Amino acid sequence: MSKLHKIKHLLLFLTFISSFSALSQSNSKFKVTLDAGHGAHDFGAVYHGHIEKNITLAIVLKVGKILEANPNIDVNYTRKNDTFIELVERSSIANRADAHIFVSIHCNANKNTSACGSETYVMGLNKNASNLAVAKSENAVITLEKDYKQKYEGFDPNNPSSMIGLTLMQEEYLENSISLASKIQDQFSGINRKTRGVKQAPFMVLHKAYMPRVLIETGFISNPEEGAMLDSEEGQQELAQAIANAIVSYKKEYFGSNGNDVIEKPSKKMAQEPVVKETPAVVKNESVVEKEQPNPNPEIPMVVFKVQIAAANKKLDLIPSNFKGLSNVKSTTDDGQLYKYTYGETSDYQAAKKYLEEAKARGYTSAYLIAFKDGKKISVQEALK
Numbered sequence: 001m002s003k004l005h006k007i008k009h010l011l012l013f014l015t016f017i018s019s020f021s022a023l024s025q026s027n028s029k030f031k032v033t034l035d036a037g038h039g040a041h042d043f044g045a046v047y048h049g050h051i052e053k054n055i056t057l058a059i060v061l062k063v064g065k066i067l068e069a070n071p072n073i074d075v076n077y078t079r080k081n082d083t084f085i086e087l088v089e090r091s092s093i094a095n096r097a098d099a100h101i102f103v104s105i106h107c108n109a110n111k112n113t114s115a116c117g118s119e120t121y122v123m124g125l126n127k128n129a130s131n132l133a134v135a136k137s138e139n140a141v142i143t144l145e146k147d148y149k150q151k152y153e154g155f156d157p158n159n160p161s162s163m164i165g166l167t168l169m170q171e172e173y174l175e176n177s178i179s180l181a182s183k184i185q186d187q188f189s190g191i192n193r194k195t196r197g198v199k200q201a202p203f204m205v206l207h208k209a210y211m212p213r214v215l216i217e218t219g220f221i222s223n224p225e226e227g228a229m230l231d232s233e234e235g236q237q238e239l240a241q242a243i244a245n246a247i248v249s250y251k252k253e254y255f256g257s258n259g260n261d262v263i264e265k266p267s268k269k270m271a272q273e274p275v276v277k278e279t280p281a282v283v284k285n286e287s288v289v290e291k292e293q294p295n296p297n298p299e300i301p302m303v304v305f306k307v308q309i310a311a312a313n314k315k316l317d318l319i320p321s322n323f324k325g326l327s328n329v330k331s332t333t334d335d336g337q338l339y340k341y342t343y344g345e346t347s348d349y350q351a352a353k354k355y356l357e358e359a360k361a362r363g364y365t366s367a368y369l370i371a372f373k374d375g376k377k378i379s380v381q382e383a384l385k
Helices: 003-027 052-068 087-096 129-144 174-190 224-230 233-255 349-361 380-384
Strands: 030-036 073-077 101-108 118-123 195-201 213-220 303-312 329-333 339-346 368-373 376-378
Touching (some): 030 052, 030 087, 052 101, 052 213, 052 233, 073 233, 087 101, 174 195, 174 213, 213 224, 213 233, 224 233, 303 349, 303 380, 339 349, 376 380
Parallel strands (some): 030 073, 118 195
Antiparallel strands (some): 118 213, 303 339, 303 368, 329 339, 368 376
């Protein structure tokens, strides 16, 4: 083979490697769907000249701009202008994008104009009256849609608790959703925003999104002072940065860092109301208490990997038929309210990845690895060190 042919073959090979590498990087990006609440003829809450649909869009575009500067994150939007998007279509956009998380941004409102602060919701059927009131307000938009009674299978927006029959497939995202919501509230507290905690309520916009998903009530537009902040360029940018920081923090914890992730941490943290994980009361799991194996060599910390497949607010019998044929499933409960189901247990990281692949092949597409050191939960990145 001539020298010229060798050079051509080498160039072709390098081109192939470069293309393959670029494809791998694009496929490995962390995908975020941002949803600006309301739009067009759906104004949302309107108080003191402040209009919710405009504020949510402005914040979403600012969050998106921050995240798009990160080469490891892919952002898509349910709307980028003053458009009306049906609730079911918003979650469908996230599903079609195969997003890792879905973040819906709103403004709160209350007849009591002194009410203030942010709160972040995860999907749930909690019967708390104030939570249901917020869900009722946000779900009311479906009455603006044509044939909504048929489209939403009889769901009554005036009675959010009528949304029943959630499947385990949807509930398996609960713990991740709570984790993301908690990070958002932590970031808000770091910029001197009053936080009202993490809550559960039956939001239709979250119901059909098959990934960890949260709905952020950034503040009360009905409060004159807070409404002015929400409608200001400075206030929106500050909130957007906090939300983006939380998303990057979540990505780093559950999907690892690619080296280019940058997160600005708040300069100080103010006292806040406790984060509330509100779930219906259930009977504490007495049949299974998961215990870590004793460390044979106490001088060396024992690291164990497991696959988190589901988190639900109900107790399930640990039989294969309840977990898509998986037989080595265990459960724990910290407070008798949230049950966490894990598959497999090993100190071998490669074996743990095989457990993860098997869980995903069985349908647990959002399953992820968790790690423990001497019985205490740590990040997978820390365990690998």
